[in-house]
Amino acid sequence: MTTAFRRPSGRSADQLRAVSLEPGYAKYAEGSCMVRFGDTHVLCTASIDEKVPPFLRNTGKGWVTAEYGMLPRATHSRMDREAAKGKQSGRTQEIQRLIGRSLRAVTDLTQMGERQIKIDCDVIQADGGTRTASITGAYVALHLALRKLVDSKAIPALPLKAEVAAISCGLYNGVAVLDLDYAEDSNAQADANFVLTGRGGLVEIQGTAEQDPFSEEQFADLLRLAKQGIGQLVSLQRKAVMG
Amino acid sequence: MTTAFRRPSGRSADQLRAVSLEPGYAKYAEGSCMVRFGDTHVLCTASIDEKVPPFLRNTGKGWVTAEYGMLPRATHSRMDREAAKGKQSGRTQEIQRLIGRSLRAVTDLTQMGERQIKIDCDVIQADGGTRTASITGAYVALHLALRKLVDSKAIPALPLKAEVAAISCGLYNGVAVLDLDYAEDSNAQADANFVLTGRGGLVEIQGTAEQDPFSEEQFADLLRLAKQGIGQLVSLQRKAVMG
Amino acid sequence: MTTAFRRPSGRSADQLRAVSLEPGYAKYAEGSCMVRFGDTHVLCTASIDEKVPPFLRNTGKGWVTAEYGMLPRATHSRMDREAAKGKQSGRTQEIQRLIGRSLRAVTDLTQMGERQIKIDCDVIQADGGTRTASITGAYVALHLALRKLVDSKAIPALPLKAEVAAISCGLYNGVAVLDLDYAEDSNAQADANFVLTGRGGLVEIQGTAEQDPFSEEQFADLLRLAKQGIGQLVSLQRKAVMG
């Protein structure tokens, strides 16, 4: 990093925004977490449903699925409400599929019994990185809901193989930076979302050139930053689920 | 009230839940208010749009409209997400039409210029009375957004004729009670929503017999309670917009 | 009423339009009634369905539900066909929910057996007051369909607790008037729909300030007119179901 380089937020290239995980935020959900990455705030809830989707009936296996939404004025200018338009955008569907896959990757579906956990990630305020914040908070909500099942003796042990957390990185003014906020995201040369387990295993990688193609070396820089940032997030998750 | 009567919450028949109005909750909206009636929490935002609907183009008049939504797990058991189902329920449409009409009743549309204010009321947590909480909070959001227009000299004066607030009342165990929570609402013999101005004018009345028809006297009791409760709400609104 | 006051139709303030209820209008429906309030004509049919909605299965209880529609050229200028637009408006949904609630309020759902009666109210011509005409005519259609069940010994007695009828009232040129037609409705200061039973019990009240808020006294005037008008409607219903 050259001396001339400066992020809009004043953060250093490898610095996360202020991150907080507030477990139990929602009164009625079996598990919940309000996750905040700076001005990005996402309410994640986990709801236990004793029915599974048709393709799993009578298999003894469970399922974890996710839905994602944004309040219309979570953003700088108001966006149309998806319920009023009558359909979810491609972006919304892409994100909720990603959240679901990421959580299933660390859940032992065979051990959770024939039931479904539905995750809802609703963006209350958006300043970039909503999908990675969602995954990070959703893990906490899922963990808490599953522990409720353990506590009520519905299942013998927590069916989780590891933590899972996510972060975005990008090339901003030619420099690899961690945890893009909206100002950076809209001007990044490339950005990538990484989903890793608490043990460092790769779950999902999504890298996109926004302007020019990027090189293997640049991509390696992004991955290195992501691993470091996710390490910090997993520490916060561990504290949040202990409460 | 007989000695035998007791509300599930322990409140007296004419007692509101703890009500708070938190102005400026949303960072990006021109006006916003988080309104809480006990465990019912609604985030209300007001977004200024410099375009009006087609039927008002070139009339010099403005418009106020509202949308309403509920997070899927705002409630005791999870409800389907309207954006995923691809349509808003009849209940949602009924509520958002009510919010819009109530706000327009106190707004001088001619003085607000040819622009539209879009109100979004999103229920973060629901324990009964979400529509009346929405109206009460939305007034604060609308007021703040309009004041921003005055401050920027887009309009010369605040185009508001009065405050507007709303409360529900109902017959619970035969007794008229103020501000029903979910436990009361689901067992009420009748319930009614009242929308009044700060000067005591009636804007909307919606009364429904849930079990047996009710009498004129019972209805008069409900209205009397509503007037008292709305008086308290208007005081809170006046404080909230002064901040 | 001052001497200067005059309704567009020449009616006195407390005068209904010419009302007729023609039972048995539809050849195939189990119950039907063409209801006419002046130039407002609504065909109401009641169809017996031996299946109940899922939430009532195996409860032994029945259900009454309603749908509402308008022919595209029922009105002064043509409206888009809802089937072609692919969705029912908020107004349509609000009205059909109101019709269903009103009818259920006088039906003993436990005594009607585990079956459903579907009411269809289709506006053939609209000159104001279609929702109140619908409720008034739908009661006759429902009554006739239920009697068919009694006649065929499917149920032992008519599961109706009272008649139910509805009327609109409003403030027109400052005067409370009964049974608004379209010309009055579009210029009313306030209007209210009242649904009452044959015994005078209140089932639904919906009052709305269209321009300025109204006072309690004005509202009391509207209610007084409504009670008188509904008395006349119930007499007509009693004749219609005797035929």
Added chain:
Amino acid sequence: MTTAFRRPSGRSADQLRAVSLEPGYAKYAEGSCMVRFGDTHVLCTASIDEKVPPFLRNTGKGWVTAEYGMLPRATHSRMDREAAKGKQSGRTQEIQRLIGRSLRAVTDLTQMGERQIKIDCDVIQADGGTRTASITGAYVALHLALRKLVDSKAIPALPLKAEVAAISCGLYNGVAVLDLDYAEDSNAQADANFVLTGRGGLVEIQGTAEQDPFSEEQFADLLRLAKQGIGQLVSLQRKAVMG
């Protein structure tokens, strides 16, 4: 026809049902006609719209289009409401396209000016033959609306090249019969809908084998019957538009 042959209705093979055309049935439409073929009743309205569809803008040409609907309980058993299902069936779309094409075939679109006439055919009661009754009644509604344009001097002369009417025929118990009612239609070996002009020109022919294929000779019998029946219908149309 053998002595053994008997239609359910007792009509002879070449006998229409009682047909009536009641012009001016709808109060607000520019043209209207309630058409009745026995127990099949269709309300046809014609609405003048001074705008044409985009593909005709600035061509000076007009357009005639049609929509078709059925009240849910027009039929022996209740059908789902298309507006509630959120889409029109393939059958509905097929019928409304046919009505529109048939009317355009006799309209001089160049002489009607750059405006559109929207025909609505709404089936109040259905006992077979609703599409052919619709075309027959819609012609009357269209004629009346166009004459209103002539009377107001919007156009110099009636832009109609001929009358257009329609009838169904079918093979019932091996015999060619005219004007199928529902009981015949559901048991016909083949049925065909014919649309002809007042001068005997063929506008549309739709023949369908319901059970076994039919022969050229059988088809010729159907066409012969249709020509005779349409002759009678056109006489009725001429009287209806003279009123």
Added chain:
Amino acid sequence: MTTAFRRPSGRSADQLRAVSLEPGYAKYAEGSCMVRFGDTHVLCTASIDEKVPPFLRNTGKGWVTAEYGMLPRATHSRMDREAAKGKQSGRTQEIQRLIGRSLRAVTDLTQMGERQIKIDCDVIQADGGTRTASITGAYVALHLALRKLVDSKAIPALPLKAEVAAISCGLYNGVAVLDLDYAEDSNAQADANFVLTGRGGLVEIQGTAEQDPFSEEQFADLLRLAKQGIGQLVSLQRKAVMG
């Protein structure tokens, strides 16, 4: 035919385009056929589904149904994708209903067992006559799928009563011509689609006047041409299913 007459393609009035039927084109379908009428190319597949629609459950009878689609750039200018628009056009529904009816007319539904065959006709390239090409190719796909059922001893014999094929004819420059291509179709005075069995039985006739009404004699000319053309198509079908 006068000497002045000339078809855009140079074909004689009674000449088909080059027709080919390529059975087994699709690797996975139980039956398939790529049908080409000149530049009109349609891929027809037949998929066996061991479930029948609800109205046939437990009747022992089978069903044949069809769906039709067009690639967006099958045509001279790109058309909107129906999946993206969220609904099938009236034209699409009309065509797929026609294909289904035509195939069922030659299938012994009682002998095919309680299963369904779903035909998909997807237009890869369109130069007029896609619906008639679809029927002609779909018969081959259906035949092959049914033979697979015979070969696997699921049914004892081929449940087909005859071949079925289709062709369009029209009046072009006043002359009756066979097998309209797009250039002819868009300028035809009238066009008609004929569906006939291999034994000459009439299954469907759809004739439409595009400009002026046509006469009985003209219609007879079209039918005569169709019978001749379909004779050739049936010969090609017989070869295709023998392969």
Added chain:
Amino acid sequence: MTTAFRRPSGRSADQLRAVSLEPGYAKYAEGSCMVRFGDTHVLCTASIDEKVPPFLRNTGKGWVTAEYGMLPRATHSRMDREAAKGKQSGRTQEIQRLIGRSLRAVTDLTQMGERQIKIDCDVIQADGGTRTASITGAYVALHLALRKLVDSKAIPALPLKAEVAAISCGLYNGVAVLDLDYAEDSNAQADANFVLTGRGGLVEIQGTAEQDPFSEEQFADLLRLAKQGIGQLVSLQRKAVMG
């Protein structure tokens, strides 16, 4: 690779399926290419539209967008037709967004003028890897359409910065393999799609753990294979556009 390792297809780990690119397959499209990766066949067309989306009007810039679809029986068992279901799946939307982004990454939108090129990728037959085959074929279609614009002097030079092609890789039985077919894809431990330019720049990376998380080393193996495979694809693209 151990001796025990064997791909279902018998290919070596770094071996592509037989790939062919057939330019000009579609008669009417401005550019087109039938791309085949073994049994995966995708028809890609490029349609020039002289209008741009609203957000680009009067900017002088152009746009490239893509839509993706699959014939219902492209797959081993029939899938529901999206046009009949009335909406595109999340998977479809994800893929078409990916194709569009990938093509825009190599197009100089400023040099292509204010017009839009719409790419359609329709899967005729699917045996895994349809999204990467689509991108590879779509580039050829886009190139040909843009050259048509150059040839007609609508733009001075080909506004393409590089070729773009895509391939999938995955971990199958613990071994990194190139170009997964369906049999491999459904049993892969992880799979990744890579989109690279002809110069080796990274445009998109999407890696997903299907069973267990994967390691950085494994991911590096996949990327190495992808680079090699894409090199071969780009050679084929260069030949295809020269034709």
